[in-house]
Amino acid sequence: MSETQVFSMPRTWQADVHTHYCPGCTHGIAHRLVCEAVDELGIQNRTIGVAPVGCAVLMHQYMDLDFIEAAHGRAPALASGMKAVRPDRIVFTYQGDGDLASIGMAEIVHAVNRCLPLTVVFINNAIYGMTGGQMAPTTLLGQKSTTSPTGRDAKVSGYPIRMCEMLATLAGPAYIERVALTQPKHIIKAKQAVLKAFRNQTENKGVSFVELLSTCPTNWGMRPTDACKWLEENMIPYYPLGVYKDFA
Amino acid sequence: MARALMKGTEAIAEAAIQAGCKYFFGYPITPQNEIPEYMSAHLPKVGGMYLQAESEVASINMVMGGAATGYRVMTTSSSPGISLMSEGISYIAMAELPCVIVNVSRGGPGLGNILPAQGDYSQATRGIGHGDQNIVVLAPGNLQEAVNFTQDAFELSQKYRTPVMLLADGFMGQMMEAVDIKPRKPEDPASNASWALGWWDERGGKRATVYSMLLNPDELEPHDAHLQKKYAAIRANEARCERYQVDDAELVVAAYGTTSRVCRSAIVNLRAEGYRVGMLRPLTLWPFPAADFTLPKSVRGILDVEMSAAFQMVDDVRLATLCDVPIATEGRWGGHSPSVRQIEEKCKELLGSNV
Numbered sequence: 123m124s125e126t127q128v129f130s131m132p133r134t135w136q137a138d139v140h141t142h143y144c145p146g147c148t149h150g151i152a153h154r155l156v157c158e159a160v161d162e163l164g165i166q167n168r169t170i171g172v173a174p175v176g177c178a179v180l181m182h183q184y185m186d187l188d189f190i191e192a193a194h195g196r197a198p199a200l201a202s203g204m205k206a207v208r209p210d211r212i213v214f215t216y217q218g219d220g221d222l223a224s225i226g227m228a229e230i231v232h233a234v235n236r237c238l239p240l241t242v243v244f245i246n247n248a249i250y251g252m253t254g255g256q257m258a259p260t261t262l263l264g265q266k267s268t269t270s271p272t273g274r275d276a277k278v279s280g281y282p283i284r285m286c287e288m289l290a291t292l293a294g295p296a297y298i299e300r301v302a303l304t305q306p307k308h309i310i311k312a313k314q315a316v317l318k319a320f321r322n323q324t325e326n327k328g329v330s331f332v333e334l335l336s337t338c339p340t341n342w343g344m345r346p347t348d349a350c351k352w353l354e355e356n357m358i359p360y361y362p363l364g365v366y367k368d369f370a
Numbered sequence: 371m372a373r374a375l376m377k378g379t380e381a382i383a384e385a386a387i388q389a390g391c392k393y394f395f396g397y398p399i400t401p402q403n404e405i406p407e408y409m410s411a412h413l414p415k416v417g418g419m420y421l422q423a424e425s426e427v428a429s430i431n432m433v434m435g436g437a438a439t440g441y442r443v444m445t446t447s448s449s450p451g452i453s454l455m456s457e458g459i460s461y462i463a464m465a466e467l468p469c470v471i472v473n474v475s476r477g478g479p480g481l482g483n484i485l486p487a488q489g490d491y492s493q494a495t496r497g498i499g500h501g502d503q504n505i506v507v508l509a510p511g512n513l514q515e516a517v518n519f520t521q522d523a524f525e526l527s528q529k530y531r532t533p534v535m536l537l538a539d540g541f542m543g544q545m546m547e548a549v550d551i552k553p554r555k556p557e558d559p560a561s562n563a564s565w566a567l568g569w570w571d572e573r574g575g576k577r578a579t580v581y582s583m584l585l586n587p588d589e590l591e592p593h594d595a596h597l598q599k600k601y602a603a604i605r606a607n608e609a610r611c612e613r614y615q616v617d618d619a620e621l622v623v624a625a626y627g628t629t630s631r632v633c634r635s636a637i638v639n640l641r642a643e644g645y646r647v648g649m650l651r652p653l654t655l656w657p658f659p660a661a662d663f664t665l666p667k668s669v670r671g672i673l674d675v676e677m678s679a680a681f682q683m684v685d686d687v688r689l690a691t692l693c694d695v696p697i698a699t700e701g702r703w704g705g706h707s708p709s710v711r712q713i714e715e716k717c718k719e720l721l722g723s724n725v
Binding site: 166168170179186187190192196200204205207208228229232236238 | 393395421434435458461465568570581
């Protein structure tokens with residue numbers, strides 16, 4: 123009987139590493155999509171990643187790429203400085219919602235607006251993961267967290283911020299899309315979005331921003347399967363999937 | 371470049387360009403706006419880039435990103451802007467990246483005012499941000515020194531892979547003097563390939579990482595010790611001080627930057643009247659040139675002169691001298707500078723007493 127190989131780890135994935143992510147967390151899928159994009163474009167030797175503060179702070183240990191850790195929220199500024207000096211390098215940030223949409227709001231808005239070609243992978247799981255489940259700017263109304271124990275109240279904490287919609291009002295960005303990581307049909311689209319976001323930069327096309335709706339079973343207090351269901355029933359209606367800008 | 375009459379801020383900017391700095395990240399703040407203006411006009415001509423940040427928080431992180439690629443990069447600001455950079459400076463020190471930061475300091479605290487002051491001494495010499503780091507701090511007393519120290523700053527930051535600050539108060543930034551700016555050859559950025567990002571092929575197909583976090587105490591403890599070892603080497607090798615008429619002095623003035631100019635004029639006048647006054651002028655504020663504060667037997671006291679209400683340097687003078695002689699203070703602050711007459715009178719008062 124002949125064997126056909128149908129699966130292998132991406133070349134850009136570090137050999138023999140195991141991540142610190144919780145069971146059922148979608149960071150693993152998001153990491154894989156980044157590695158596959160780098161592999162397929164053949165840009166491993168000229169890609170530089172900028173890791174955030176948040177659960178992905180250790181991502182540089184998992185990807186076989188040049189990597190730097192940024193301060194909380196500052197990844198887009200750091201990436202802009204790097205791209206200014208090395209326009210021939212492919213620079214991407216990978217940021218969570220606390221990092222990008224709260225403490226780093228100024229940095230992401232201005233980096234996206236500045237038009238220096240960058241790729242931004244934005245993980246929106248509606249909660250602070252690494253610090254233990256506090257309310258994020260993307261936490262849904264009524265959603266419980268350790269700092270909104272009775273559910274997010276708009277009168278106190280305002281409304282969840284829709285980053286794609288907000289950034290799409292800017293003239294600068296080349297490409298903005300929101301995708302989800304809950305099931306194969308969404309992941310196939312997510313893969314194309316991440317790939318496009320990297321390909322755009324190889325073609326020197328402005329800033330590409332991909333938001334990946336992600337799960338946090340641990341801090342949501344759900345089984346991974348329930349988390350996927352919760353995301354589809356609650357997050358997607360508020361954060362509609364789709365392309366928000368495509369000048370590429 | 372031929373000897374030219376230049377404003378301090380523009381001389382600093384041109385000195386940086388002549389030292390091979392092609393990338394500048396900054397945010398407008400008075401009294402140093404001529405530097406970003408000069409850079410925005412001149413860097414594109416040398417194949418470089420001026421990038422205006424949305425804040426000082428962003429500009430220092432742009433510096434970190436640029437520095438991580440192994441090229442010479444810099445930012446400039448003034449006191450409140452430096453406070454905003456304190457986070458980034460801590461990260462850059464931890465990550466051991468070279469960069470140059472200029473502080474054309476102004477009156478504080480808070481928004482203070484836009485006039486010259488020396489109230490940022492403690493911030494600069496105690497590492498600026500959180501954590502156990504120090505950064506090298508150079509304090510020019512004239513514009514030729516501002517030029518030379520700016521260029522030295524790039525070399526020191528490269529040699530020790532650490533941030534270096536030029537601390538020039540608003541007078542240094544805004545006055546004009548004749549300067550001679552010579553080109554200095556920067557290192558080949560590819561020579562930084564062992565640690566810098568973006569040199570995958572030059573490293574033989576291996577990645578590099580720049581990190582500012584070590585979760586494991588068994589890793590952070592030796593890393594912090596490694597930084598301290600580096601700082602010890604900087605202390606041992608890089609402290610600089612000007613000793614002016616100290617050898618026979620009865621009274622020694624301690625002053626840096628703009629105040630040292632006022633004191634020098636006072637000392638010239640006092641010497642003409644027969645008073646034996648000298649000056650110790652730290653050129654590096656960190657490392658503080660403690661060894662130069664070994665005083666001759668003739669010295670009966672020290673007068674610390676600063677444009678700082680808190681007299682921040684006097685603590686270092688006390689430590690350096692172990693309070694062997696009495697130490698008095700004199701100055702103005704809040705945007706005022708001491709006058710030559712004020713310093714003369716204070717010196718005479720001290721020399722007439724037991725100091």
